Amino acid sequence: MAIFKAAAVQMRSGKEPERNALDFEALVREAAGLGATYVQTPEMTGAIVGDKDARAAAFTSEDRDLIVALGRKLAAELGIHLHVGSTAIVRADGKLANRAFLFGPDGGALASYDKIHMFDVDLDNGESWRESSAYEPGTEAIVADTSLAKIGFAICYDLRFPQLFRAEALAGAELLTVPAAFTRQTGLAHWHPLLRARAIENGAFVIASAQGGKHEDGRETFGHSLIIDPWGRILAEADHDEPGVIIAEIDTQHSADARKKIPNLKNAREFGVALRAGQGALRGAAS
Template sequence: MAVFKAAVVQMRSGMDPERNATDMEALVREAAGQGATYVQTPEMTGAMVREKEDRARLFVAEEDDVTVATARRLAKELGIFLHIGSTAIRRDDGKSANRALLISPRGETIATYDKIHMFDVDLDHGESWRESAAYEPGTRAVTANVDGATLGLAICYDLRFPQLFRTEALAGAEVLTVPAAFTRQTGEAHWHVLLRARAIENGAFVIAAAQGGQHEDGRETFGHSLIVDPWGRILAEVDHDRPGVAVAEIDPAQSAAARRKIPNLKNAREFTLAAAVTGGGHLERTGS
C-alpha cells in the first residue's frame, strides 16, 4: 500500500452555499499545494443552517448542489481524492440527508455515506439540538479505497458510537474518517480524547476535519481539525478555531504494525452478560 499525504480543511461555513464553496476551493487548493492527494473538508461544508425555513430554501438535490459540483471540478483539476465531509442533500423522497461524498481524481463520486447517528441532545446552559428533525438517518456503514488504503466513513456524532468504527476496522479500514461540526462545549471536553481513542482501539489512522468558530446561524463550533496515527499520536492539528489546513503523511503499513502489537481485533470474543436478579438467579444476554 502506498504512502500518501492527507489534509484536513477547517472551515467556518455560513449560510451562503456559493460563498462557502469559494472558501472551500481556496483551502483545498492550499492543501493540494502542500502535496496532499487526499483532502477532507468538515461536516456541513455546504452550509451551516439551523432554521427550518432556511433549510427548505437552501437544500437541493445532489446534482444541483454547488458544493458537490465545485468538489468534482477541483478533484479532477488537482488530481486528488476530495472527501466532502458532509453537505445537506435533498433526497428523491423530499427528505434531507447529512451526506458525505468521496470524489476521485477523475471527478467522479466513488462513495457516499449518510450520517447514521443523529445529534439529539440537551446540553448545559440551555443549548439544545434535534438533528433528527432536519435529517433522515442513514442505515449503512461505508468503506472505500483511496490510493490502496481502505477508508471508513463517519460523520461527527458517529464518533461516540465505537461499534461503527470497529465494524469498519474489521472490514479492513486502516484509516477512519470523522469530519465534524462539534459544538465548542462538547469539543473542549471530548474531541481530542475520543478521536485518539478510536485510533488506538482500532489500530487505525483517524482523519477529522472540523468546523470552527462562531457561525452565521448562531452556533459555535470547536475547530481543532486533527490527524491521528494508529498509536494515538497527533500527527497534525489546526490548533485553533479559524479556517486553516493541516497535512500529514499516511502510511497504511503503520496500521498493520499497530494491530500486530495490540491484536485486539483478533482477540475479541463472543460473550454473554449475566445480570443478577432478585432471588439469586441470573438473566442471560448475549454480546460481543
C-alpha cells in the first residue's frame, strides 16, 4: 500500500503540438511543484485537430513524437510518474492510434494503452462524431503495476463501458484513469455520475484529467477534471473549463478498505438472461 499526491492537469489543446507542448510542460512542472508524484494529462494532450489533412501534418510516429519525448524528459527530471493521457500516434501500418503513455521517475516507459472504444455518436443540435474514421481502436486493457499503485487505463468514451473498468479492477487496479476530451453537451449530462459510478462499483480511485473550453478546431469540451476516492467522494475538482492543476492525496489502502466493506468484485455471479417471448435464453456474465 502507498500514500502519494496525485495531480490532474486540465488543458485546452490547440492544433499545433509545439504550442501545446509548452502548456503541457508548464502545467506538469506546476503539478510537481505542488508535490505530486503522479501527474496525469488529458486525452489529446499533443493536439486536437478535426481536419483530416491537418491531422496528417500534425501527427507522427511514437519515436518522433514531441509530446512522448518531452514526457520522458519531464518524468526523469522531476522524478515523477507522468501519465500522458493520450496523444495521436502514427502506427507502423500508417493508421492513427489514440495512445496513452505512462513514464516512470527514471523516464522509462512503464505502459502504453490504445483507446478501445471509438466515439461514433450523433448528439442533439447536429453534433456528430466519427472517431473510427480517423483512429484504429485498441484491443487490450492495461493495468500497470507501479511503485505507487496498480493503475488501470481508459480514455474518454471508454468511460461508458463499465466492463473495461471491472476487468481492470479484477486484475488488481486500485487507481482507474480516464483522461478525456468530453464534449460540453455530454459532460453536462453524464461526466460526474459516470466517473463516480466507476469509482464506487470498483472500489477504486478515479482520476480524470480533462480538456476544457472552446478549441481552435471549433469543438467545445467540458473541463471539470476530477479526482474521486473509492467511496465515490470527490477529493478535488476543477469546477470550470480553464487550464489548471488539481491535486489530492491517494492512499491505496482506501481501495482495499472499500472492497472489504462492499465485496461486490468477489460476490459477482454468472447468470443467464431469459427472453420470455418464446425465444429461449441468452448467455450472460456477471463480469
